Amino acid sequence: MSSEYDASEADADAVSSRTDPGVRKTPAGQATGPDTDTILQTERLTKRFGGLTAIDSVDFGIDEGELRCLIGPNGAGKSTMLKLVTGRHEATEGRIYYDGIDVTELSSHERVRRGIGIKFQAPSVFDSLSAAENVRLPLQRTGDGDLSEPIAEALDRVGLLDERETPASDLSHGQQQRLEIGMAAALSPSLLLLDEPVAGLSIEEREEIATLVTELNEEGMTLIVIEHDIDFVDRIADRVTVLNQGSIFREGDIDEIRADEEVREIYLGET
């Protein structure tokens, strides 16, 4: 499990309090611009927590329209990687380019505005609020007026329209996960990051999430999904990136990754 103590929040605050967003185009930034398929590219991205290097000089790229799975053993740096992309963590070194610009210094809020969405590993729905009230929260950050139509659309997208008045606490675990994905997808991000969307779910609930994630991708959303369940990864992924000890260990399609003996050793616990 990810550590979620104050350092991450402090980082987010530090980033969001900046007044100069530091947006600038650089040659590497142009690598994510209109003349290329690459929507996200990191360059020697590094995150240290005190003496611990959680992400170690990583160059990670993903094409627009891809559905990429990020796998690796516990503590490999997967969640940290996503939090760096969203701005919840501030990079220690390196750059992050997204859709043609350098977003390294941008606040989380600004990155959301530019089309980066995330569903965190830790639950973020409000139990006492209904499904509709939960979906309203991200929508009212950017829009005002009558939100009933976008709320209905967002709930419909994740199959929860009939549960719109149900308090989140009364939803099943699978429905809560779908609600969280609905909240992250409500603003129609270009890039959606999902941290362990099927953890603790039944086989049927996993299948529902697999279908939902695949549909979002078919609608044109680019997705990065962290997942431990290799069968789920097999079900959804185009390509797979294996992280280990803060570095990219392998990248390839799922069949190559499953057949790779060293990956099996570090990730699947097989010899």
Ligand SMILES: Nc1ncnc2c1ncn2[C@@H]1O[C@H](COP(=O)(O)OP(=O)(O)OP(=O)(O)O)[C@@H](O)[C@H]1O
């Ligand atoms: N806020 C933090 N403060 C200090 N160390 C942290 C913090 N967040 C993560 N770490 C450390 O960074 C390393 C990478 O953690 P991270 O949560 O990114 O791994 P992960 O691959 O997502 O693991 P898991 O699969 O268990 O969720 C771990 O050693 C973790 O303890």
